[in-house]
Amino acid sequence: MIRKSDIRWWISEVEKHPEAASDIVDKLAQRLVELDQENERLRDRLVHLEKTRTAGSDAQSKALRHEIKELKATLGVKSSSSLLVAWDSGRMLRVPISRLRLAVQQRKPLFSSGSALGISSMCMLRPGQEVLVITNEGRLTRVRPEKTPTLDPGNKVEPESLIELAEYEQIALLRAYTHAPRFWTIVTRRGNAGQLMHAQVNRLAMGSWMPLTWIEERDPPASICEGDQGDLMTLTTNGMVMRIPHRLIGKPGTSIIKLEDYDRVHASASVKIDQDVVLVTASGMVWRLDLEKVKRYSSPGKLGQRLIRTHDLLSAFAANDNRAVAIVRTSGKVSVIHPSSIKQTRKPLVDDALEELAHDPGLFAVDVPRALMHVG
Numbered sequence: 001m002i003r004k005s006d007i008r009w010w011i012s013e014v015e016k017h018p019e020a021a022s023d024i025v026d027k028l029a030q031r032l033v034e035l036d037q038e039n040e041r042l043r044d045r046l047v048h049l050e051k052t053r054t055a056g057s058d059a060q061s062k063a064l065r066h067e068i069k070e071l072k073a074t075l076g077v078k079s080s081s082s083l084l085v086a087w088d089s090g091r092m093l094r095v096p097i098s099r100l101r102l103a104v105q106q107r108k109p110l111f112s113s114g115s116a117l118g119i120s121s122m123c124m125l126r127p128g129q130e131v132l133v134i135t136n137e138g139r140l141t142r143v144r145p146e147k148t149p150t151l152d153p154g155n156k157v158e159p160e161s162l163i164e165l166a167e168y169e170q171i172a173l174l175r176a177y178t179h180a181p182r183f184w185t186i187v188t189r190r191g192n193a194g195q196l197m198h199a200q201v202n203r204l205a206m207g208s209w210m211p212l213t214w215i216e217e218r219d220p221p222a223s224i225c226e227g228d229q230g231d232l233m234t235l236t237t238n239g240m241v242m243r244i245p246h247r248l249i250g251k252p253g254t255s256i257i258k259l260e261d262y263d264r265v266h267a268s269a270s271v272k273i274d275q276d277v278v279l280v281t282a283s284g285m286v287w288r289l290d291l292e293k294v295k296r297y298s299s300p301g302k303l304g305q306r307l308i309r310t311h312d313l314l315s316a317f318a319a320n321d322n323r324a325v326a327i328v329r330t331s332g333k334v335s336v337i338h339p340s341s342i343k344q345t346r347k348p349l350v351d352d353a354l355e356e357l358a359h360d361p362g363l364f365a366v367d368v369p370r371a372l373m374h375v376g
Contacts, residue, residue, distance in 0.1 A: 081369060083326075084125040084145055085111075086133075087118045088170040091159035094125065095151045097368070100326065100334060109332030110151075116332040122364050123174040132201065133163060134173040134186070134224065138215025140196075142204060163207060175224045185227030185246055186212065187234055187256065189264045190219045193300075194252030195227050214253035223268040231296065232256070233277070234268040235316050239308040244297050246270070256300035267316045276319035278339045280327065280365050282312040284357030288319060288339065315365035324370045327354070327362040335362070338370060 083095040095110065103110040111119070125131065125145060134140045143162050165171070175184075180198040187193045194214050204210050215221060225232070227246045234242045234257055242257035249256065257265065271277065271291055279287040287308055295305045317325055319339040327335045335354055354362075 081124055081126050082150070083122055083366065083368070084131060084148065084174060084176065085122045085159070086120050086171040086174055087115075087159060088120045089118075090161045090163055090165045090169075090171055092145060092148045092162055093151055093159040094145065094148045099151050100368070103334050104326075104336050107333060110328065110334050111332035113331050116328060116330060116363060119328065119364060120171045121174045122328070122366055123176045124366060124368055125176045126178065129176045129178050132173070132175040132177070132184070132224065133171060134175075134212070134221050135165065136170045136172045136220035137166070137217055138212040138221065139169070140201070140204075140210045140212055141207060142201060143206060172221050173224050181226040181228040183227035183246070184224055185232055185249065185268070185270070186215075186221050186224050187232075187265055187268045188215060188219045189222045191234070191236075191242075191255055191257040191259050191265050192219060192253050193232070193234075193249050193256045194254065195246070195249055212252070214251075222265045225268055225270040227270065230270050230272045232268060233271045233291075233294065233316070234265055234304075235279070235307065235313055236260075236263045236304075237266045237311065237313050238263045239306060239310045239313055240304045241294060241307040242297060242300070242302065242304040243271070243294050244300050248298075248300055250300075254300060258301060258303045260303075266313050269316055269318060271318060276339070278317045278319050278325065279308060280314045280316075280325065280337075280354075280362070281310050282314045282357065282361040282363070284354035284362070285310065286337065286354065312361070314362045317365075317367050320367070322370055323367045325365055326368045327357070327365045329357060329360045329362050331360050333360065336368075 081097050083097070083100055084092060085095060086092050100110065109116075123131070131143050131145055132140060133143055141163060145162065148162060149158065149160050163171075180201070182198060184196045184198060184201075185193060186196060192214070194212070196212070200210065212221075223234075227249070230246065231243050232246050232249070236257070236259060238260065240257070240260070240263065244256060259265075269277070273291065275291050277289050277291055277294070279289065289307070294307065297304075314327070315325075317323070317339070321339070324336050324338045327337075329335065333356075335356065337354060
């Protein structure tokens with residue numbers, strides 16, 4: 001549903017770009033039609049769930065009650081978020097927060113082990129958001145995932161393809177957004193970076209492709225983040241870090257970190273000076289670090305700083321009391337931690353919620369709203 005902040009954004013866009021007012025109004029009208037259709041679909045789903053909520057096992061009934069509650073919230077004042085998951089083949093699936101929460105509570109797989117191993121990317125998705133999709137071959141498109149199948153309580157829904165991929169091409173990154181930055185920063189596995197103006201993306205028709213010519217076939221994109229303000233912090237699998245201002249990124253394909261043998265970029269984030277950073281490894285080790293302790297380099301292309309000693313960095317997040325971190329494991333099960341429960345330390349910690357990652361490694365980590373997950 002459309003919030004007041006969304007309306008203010010539409011108005012500001014018309015004021016800034018009066019020559020494009022008619023196109024902006026057309027897009028708004030299209031979005032309202034889509035929301036009305038989604039509203040009707042959800043109401044039909046709610047009626048169906050209300051009729052069938054007493055049938056099935058206790059677990060199924062509990063899952064139905066969770067979904068009913070979320071659908072009612074979606075149709076009411078609150079918005080409903082979901083986890084958008086993509087597989088190598090280009091197929092996508094939405095997982096309602098209620099399903100994600102239930103999987104955590106019951107300690108049961110959200111996906112089968114075989115299915116989890118084929119996941120290529122995931123991101124949190126709010127109603128009305130668009131999603132940037134970047135492939136391993138450096139092609140970019142944007143999609144509206146409203147028609148993506150939603151995982152039902154019985155896990156019977158199959159993912160569907162929203163985009164057409166070339167032979168051997170795979171989805172590498174997903175990034176959902178409501179109000180896009182002026183620039184996106186993209187970093188590849190071998191530590192090359194480039195910035196992309198969102199105005200270029202906005203001119204791209206839904207489902208059409210834009211080639212990022214500076215990305216080579218053997219050097220797929222590893223991360224995408226907002227590139228307007230603050231610093232770009234890039235981390236490698238082996239725990240090296242390079243922190244530089246976004247403005248120092250030169251022409252597309254600029255090398256921003258010199259990598260050791262067999263090391264690759266695994267994560268990057270746009271950070272501010274006064275933030276803590278939480279790092280999570282696939283084996284369940286956790287660090288919370290003061291960003292001021294991370295060296296700020298004045299030029300890119302250097303070896304970087306040894307931040308932690310590891311060989312399986314999974315992801316990095318800015319510590320936020322309103323967010324939690326959900327980790328999808330090899331078995332398809334999900335673990336959740338909250339940054340506020342982790343003390344600031346340079347030594348690795350083992351959070352109780354992540355003990356199982358020692359024998360069931362994490363595949364993907366994504367930050368989720370704490371309130372929706374009822375964590376802590």
